[in-house]
Amino acid sequence: MTPIKRRDVLRISGGVAVSLTLLPKSAWADEPAMRKSIRDMFGDKPIQDGRVTLTIPTLSENGYSVSMNVEVESPMTENDYVTKLAIFSERNPIPLIAAYHFTPASGRARIASNIRLGGTQNVHAIAQMSDGSLWRASAKTFVTLAACVVL
Amino acid sequence: MIRAFGIIGIALLAGCSEKPVDEAAFGIAPENIRSGYEFLTAETQALQNDDFANPGLLWVQTGQGLFQDGGCAACHNDPGTEFRSVASTFPALDPQSGKLINLEGRINLCRTRHQSLPELPYESDDLLALTTFVKSRARGGTIDYQITDALQPHFAAGQNYFYSKRGQFNLSCNQCHDENAGAKMRGDTVSQGHINGFPAYRNDWQTLGSSHRRFEACDIAVRADPPALGSQTYLDLEVYLTARGNGLTSESPAIRR
Amino acid sequence: MRNIRLSVPDNAKSGDVIELKAMIRHDMESGYRVNIQGQTIARNILTFFECRFDDNVIFSADFHPGVSANPLLKFHMRAQKSGTLTFEWTEQTGQIFTKTAALAVLE
16 A cells, blocks of 8 residues: 655645635535535525524523524515525534515514524524525524433 | 433442431522522523413413313312412322322312312323413412421431432432532533422423423433332422422423423 | 414504514424334424414414424514414424414504
């Protein structure tokens, strides 16, 4: 077997670094399953940061019930409103947790709910506006490991 | 979705010292008594305090329906005030049989004696709902549970269970909940093991359960063979733990991890 | 019938954006848990929620196994006039659970 030379390692890692920088801006969705789930819902449209506020606890003591608040900035009029808000998990077996559909009659694009998270991770909220534009927010929560879990 | 994790942390506590049973009735000084609520994160506390979002209120609502439609209201006209002290009166001795009964047992006695109905099985949905509804009327009140001479043998038996080592981990209740309350075990903070929030909605269960179900979970966690829910052993333990929590606020239906 | 809890403000004025709250008793069995015999517990979740004012949809939601047991939802609507609010959950089995509430709006 030919030993790998230091020079080869550098060359390979250099290649990796270059390919990473060439990735499109949506590289924040590192997890392939989640990325596919987002693409299935929203296609390849660019997703911009902002207009969405996602609030989850920094520390979740039980992954079965994590309180979540999401609000999207929008006038919520007939001509300009939030049509859809979807929540994605990086580590759950099914990345899509829930999708909420608003109407101008909603008045305010804000929801509160409880979700399950299978471990410490980033959670992503993506909102689609009536003009088709996509906006997102992410938040990280540490899901602690319980001491005495008995099924 | 979420894997069940073992109990690595508990084994580390197994070498701790034992407290002699006769030394003191309780291992925590009255001024240091703290509800399980104080060991929760702010978000879990907020869920308990939210008079809509607290899922335990689903059982209160079901129980209220059973109470009104099931004939209970024929004798108990004013559930708002009549049950206000219920968290300080059970477990109690049934004057007729002399047997120790908790609130679940009292509800079943009502059914068999006054309604010619069969007993509801322990931890059944209807019994949990009725118990939680009645207990919820005592929510916010201070627990003041007196150990009468007649209750003393049950108190002593419960205390003995609390201080007895058991299971493959060879742990007694006091080793975690007196001596190591406040310490970290993996991501959890060990609580003092009070039952003032029960029946409580536990996120681990994703449902509501009785204090006896909580005892069973502890017994299984130390790899012991648990007695049955509603058994004399757990009733005696409930006597001891209710008295141990004197001064706490009744929180049922509380939220617990 | 499933236990459902609703919260609708009782003193809304026309034009107010009001908060509605809904919770239903449901295990939201994820399909990833195993029982004590080691067998997988079959998935059984609510998949859809809809809130209508009279016949108009105000808000709806698709649920997946990542939604907690006994799902809670807080959302909003613009109150215009008095009418009936219908809260409706659909289980994956096709079973539908519904509860209605009156909305009284001060003109």
